[in-house]
Amino acid sequence: MRLEPRPTPSLVMMVLAPVLAIGLALLSCSLLILWTGAPVWVAYTALLQGALGSPFALTETLTRAVPLILTGLGVAVCFRAKLWNIGAEGQFYGGALAASLLGTGGFSLPWPWLVLVLLIAGWMAGGLLLWIPAWLKTQLQVDEVVTTLLLNFVILLVISYLLEGPLRDPLALGWPQGRAIVDAGLLPRLIPRSRLHAGLILAILAALAVWILERFTIWGLERRAVGANPEAARFLGIPVQRVILYTSLLGGGLAGLAGVCELLGLKGYLTLDLSPGFGYTGIVVAMLAQLQPLGVVAAAIFIAGIYVGADTMGRTLGVPTYLADVIVAAALLWMLVCMGLARYRLRWN
Amino acid sequence: MPEFLSLIGAASFWIATLRIGTPLILGTLGEVLCERAGVLNLGIEGIMTLGAMAGWMVVYQGSGLWWGVAFAAILGAGVGLVHSLLTVRLGVSQHVTGIGITLLTTNTAYFVYRMALPQVTSPPKIIPFYPWPIPGLSGLPLVGEILFNQPPLTYLSLALVPLVAYALYQTPLGLALRMVGENPYAAASQGIPVYAVRTGAVMVGSALMAVAGAFLTLSAFDAFFFNIVNGRGWICIALVVFAGWDPWRALGGALLFAGFDALQLRLQQIWGSQVPYQFFLMLPYLLSIAALIIISRHAKAPRALLIPFRPRERV
Numbered sequence: 001m002r003l004e005p006r007p008t009p010s011l012v013m014m015v016l017a018p019v020l021a022i023g024l025a026l027l028s029c030s031l032l033i034l035w036t037g038a039p040v041w042v043a044y045t046a047l048l049q050g051a052l053g054s055p056f057a058l059t060e061t062l063t064r065a066v067p068l069i070l071t072g073l074g075v076a077v078c079f080r081a082k083l084w085n086i087g088a089e090g091q092f093y094g095g096a097l098a099a100s101l102l103g104t105g106g107f108s109l110p111w112p113w114l115v116l117v118l119l120i121a122g123w124m125a126g127g128l129l130l131w132i133p134a135w136l137k138t139q140l141q142v143d144e145v146v147t148t149l150l151l152n153f154v155i156l157l158v159i160s161y162l163l164e165g166p167l168r169d170p171l172a173l174g175w176p177q178g179r180a181i182v183d184a185g186l187l188p189r190l191i192p193r194s195r196l197h198a199g200l201i202l203a204i205l206a207a208l209a210v211w212i213l214e215r216f217t218i219w220g221l222e223r224r225a226v227g228a229n230p231e232a233a234r235f236l237g238i239p240v241q242r243v244i245l246y247t248s249l250l251g252g253g254l255a256g257l258a259g260v261c262e263l264l265g266l267k268g269y270l271t272l273d274l275s276p277g278f279g280y281t282g283i284v285v286a287m288l289a290q291l292q293p294l295g296v297v298a299a300a301i302f303i304a305g306i307y308v309g310a311d312t313m314g315r316t317l318g319v320p321t322y323l324a325d326v327i328v329a330a331a332l333l334w335m336l337v338c339m340g341l342a343r344y345r346l347r348w349n
Numbered sequence: 350m351p352e353f354l355s356l357i358g359a360a361s362f363w364i365a366t367l368r369i370g371t372p373l374i375l376g377t378l379g380e381v382l383c384e385r386a387g388v389l390n391l392g393i394e395g396i397m398t399l400g401a402m403a404g405w406m407v408v409y410q411g412s413g414l415w416w417g418v419a420f421a422a423i424l425g426a427g428v429g430l431v432h433s434l435l436t437v438r439l440g441v442s443q444h445v446t447g448i449g450i451t452l453l454t455t456n457t458a459y460f461v462y463r464m465a466l467p468q469v470t471s472p473p474k475i476i477p478f479y480p481w482p483i484p485g486l487s488g489l490p491l492v493g494e495i496l497f498n499q500p501p502l503t504y505l506s507l508a509l510v511p512l513v514a515y516a517l518y519q520t521p522l523g524l525a526l527r528m529v530g531e532n533p534y535a536a537a538s539q540g541i542p543v544y545a546v547r548t549g550a551v552m553v554g555s556a557l558m559a560v561a562g563a564f565l566t567l568s569a570f571d572a573f574f575f576n577i578v579n580g581r582g583w584i585c586i587a588l589v590v591f592a593g594w595d596p597w598r599a600l601g602g603a604l605l606f607a608g609f610d611a612l613q614l615r616l617q618q619i620w621g622s623q624v625p626y627q628f629f630l631m632l633p634y635l636l637s638i639a640a641l642i643i644i645s646r647h648a649k650a651p652r653a654l655l656i657p658f659r660p661r662e663r664v
Binding site for chain 2: 003005032035036079084086136140141142143145146147149150151153154157158160161164165280283284287318319320322323325326328329330332333336337339340341343344
């Protein structure tokens, strides 16, 4: 068995890659399910049921997709410019923190305006959190992978301190949590008796905006050029460093927005478990979508379905819900295999 | 100030430094091997978690401690093989592959742990490695207590530093490894099998990372718990840059870093009432970022780091 480079990347493989990746991920994870002793078919049926089987399940899946769309977009725009943003998790919390600081009563505005202010504040906080590593990268050649990763830990500890100290809700017993966001700052529910909130519309609008930016504007073109070949981009007179810096504000801002939406639409108060790894899952979403903004929406809904479905599966079959994370991670690796195989052909001789 | 000096002078401080430093030394050496061959291994965080869980699980099921270490190492090498199949053979993004490996191994470790022990509230314990006093030397005042009365994996990590340095700089294999990391095309023209050398380097490096994880559950602590690795892998990535991709400087960097961490733990006891503990916990991460800021401008990474070897596509 050997690999042979294809003259041109296979288009069929590129198109099929996400579907194939998810299929292979489910297949390889069925080994883990077999090991637990649960019947694989029943387990995956339960997963599908839990994700799409009822109107309520469907709204739950869409609700879970909101932060994933936004973090996925945040990662995708950065990866497009080869700015390796692994800090979407931290930017998510940065956005949520900013919204929590301004939205818990210290600042008074009527309904839609307060939401707007909180969204902008979250955007700026997330953007700033990525702007710092991007600035260090462009000015001092500090590798952004490590700095964004480490900042995730720092921001969580900052929030942990704030929630146990100055921001702690005195009325909350037990776990440290922030004060509730005032009513004027909440995102409305889209469907009564479900948890689906207006964040979904915001997320889809954001995806459309990024798509337009990427497809039809000079900024999008510049970003793609910087990602494809920074040397050539510099030669063409594109201000590479400036492109990276504004990309960081855009990408970090989108991830920050995810935190705000989750806070204003779903939880209502800041906690340390606001995100079960949305930032890291955003990387998977972005890769499955091949960094295409509109593809991010589809990939995010799919991944959200796996998580929501796995909750149901876990409850009915007693399989630990970490299985969802394993499936999602396996999908990422299989996606990479498929993308690699778009460039290479397997020869069996 | 005298309080501070007595703190630094105490044997317990230096023993703690070595204990905190051991996984960092092992992990950083492993990452040095990978990156010297041209492959960034961001799977380190997850490989450490998997090594910690697997090593502990083997011992918990009744095997000896060394079987736990060996099993972790083999598993780590296996994960390294997967990593290199993607990054070395297929040449896909090393960043994304590494993150994918970390997500997969971390969550697989948690999944297996939860599945094997569904209803535990406090993590079950094993009997970890005891210190092995070295006869004759452990009796020396202070030095004996610090250097020659450590658990075996700490000796192993210290012994690996000269070993890796020797292998890297003095052997033909080490030369081949450095060549494929600097200029794989030149290496290939000398008849060096680039794919094989890179794959081997990533597998050995990943095995070391897994042992670093196993040290946490089999020596530093006696149980596995969630988030046990807690960013140590990422700190190792920073330490590799700080160490300029050199094993000896990796030892220095890891010990310096561990020393700060040990100091931080002690200062926490002194100033804990005035300064919230989160700020102490933040120090290792901020310190790593600071180290990167200081060193990065002068850092000389292996020239072919992150660049896949694609022999037949060159024009």
